[in-house]
Amino acid sequence: MGIELGTYILVGSIFLLLLTGLPLAFTTGMVALVFTFGWFGPNALPLVTSRVFGFITEYSLVAVPMFVFMASLLDRSGIAKDLFNGMRVLAGRVPGGVAVQTLVVAFFLAAMSGIIGGEIVLLGLLALPQMLRLGYNKHLSIGVVCAGGSLGTMMPPSIVLIIYGLIASVSIADLFTAAITPAVILMLCYMAYVLSRCFWDPSMGPPMPEEEANMPWRDKLREMRHIILPAIVAFMVLGSIYGGVASVTEAAAMGVSGVLIGIMIRREFSLTLMQQAVTQTINTCGMIIWIGVGAATLVGVYNLMGGNRFVSGTILGLDMAPVFILMVMMLILLILGLFLDWIGIAMLCLPIFVPIVQQLGYDPIWFGILFAVNMQVSFLSPPFGPAAFYLKGVAPPDISLSDIYRAVLPFIAIQIVVLALLLFQPNVAMWLVN
Helix, strand or coil, X not given: CCHHHHHHHHHHHHHHHHHCCCCHHHHHHHHHHHHHHHHHCHHHHHHHHHHHHHHHCCHHHHHHHHHHHHHHHHHHCCXXXXXXXXXXXXXXXXXXXXXXXXXXXXXXXXHHHCCHHHXXXXXXXXXXXXXXXXXXXXXXXXXXXXXXXXXXXXXXXXXXXXXXXXXXXCCHHHHHHHHHHHHHHXXXXXXXXXXXXXXXXXXXXXXXXXXXXXXXXXXXXXXXXXXXXXXXXXXXXXXXXXXXXXCHHHHHHHHHHHHHHHHHHCCCCCHHHHHHHHHHHHHHHHHHHHHHHHHHHHHHHHHHCCHHHHHHHHHHCCCCCHHHHHHHHHHHHHHHCCCXXXXXXXXXHHHXXXXXXXXXXXXXXXXXXXXXXXXXXXXXXXXCCHHHHHHHCCCCCCCCHHHXXXXXXXXXXXXXXXXXXXXXXXXXXXXXXX
């Protein structure tokens, strides 16, 4: 069997097994074992074990459970709720002001944790009822919550960027630095869209009632003090990385310590809270590790079969400009994002795509930013966009999945426009790094 036929059988087997409902981790692991023994024989088992060992012993991977644990603690404490209430005083009487405030809170939460699902749930519990109570358009409110929650894929300390850095063997700190500008651009684009819709049609986002907006300054300052703790935690994490004080893994531990101290100061610490946070962390990290083990094994075996040379030769042999090859890669990632989780896409595609990007003469840091924006699109995209299912679990009963899918379409369009901007103007992402 040649590598071309082997590639078709391998890819086809993965999709056929996924259609049966088998989890991606077990699908990739099973296909990897079959091809290992079928291609190299029964003595090739060390090929599998060495790939697994190399993946799970990566030091930077320790940052993932730390950031997941920090997000789990934030989910269960009142820090996020107080942050939302503290930012409420900034909404004022501007049409769409509460939606803009929600996006700013989402940006803060992304800078504190880097976990996406938790932000959607928090905003769905805090911001969505508030906007619906004030008479905001249902679809605009849903879209703001989903798009704001998806900022965690971009804003450091993003788990997506950490995994990309591990796979591509590039500086995670540089990835974090490069991601700041695109994350801010996305947030500002969301804000511009919301404000423009509410400016032309104020009924889309009515201003806050006068009695709530015209709060005395003493009360406003009392509410805004709740912003201090989240700002300190974000500074501990990002400031220690950019200041060269700590590595990403060490900064993650500092963030966990900051959140724990904050919870104790607020007198919210309990064994039940810790048990629930640890359980969620174990479940989330277990999923990431199992998918990573299966995908790392599959990609390692496929590369030994000569698959990387086959794919690289096929793509580089296309008679088109390098930028169009990158567009083909982006299209492949967008299509896969309709059906697969981001961690599976990263583990399966990046080991093949990143070397090609480097051969084309592009910076892998910049490609990592493109990948993160692409995964933000997949987080919202139907039919399997995780954001819809996270929000559906906490949204009012009258909000259906079709409502959520319809609401996120304008924000998906904004994400694709920003993706195109970064693709054709690399300096937008790279100016801070350079």
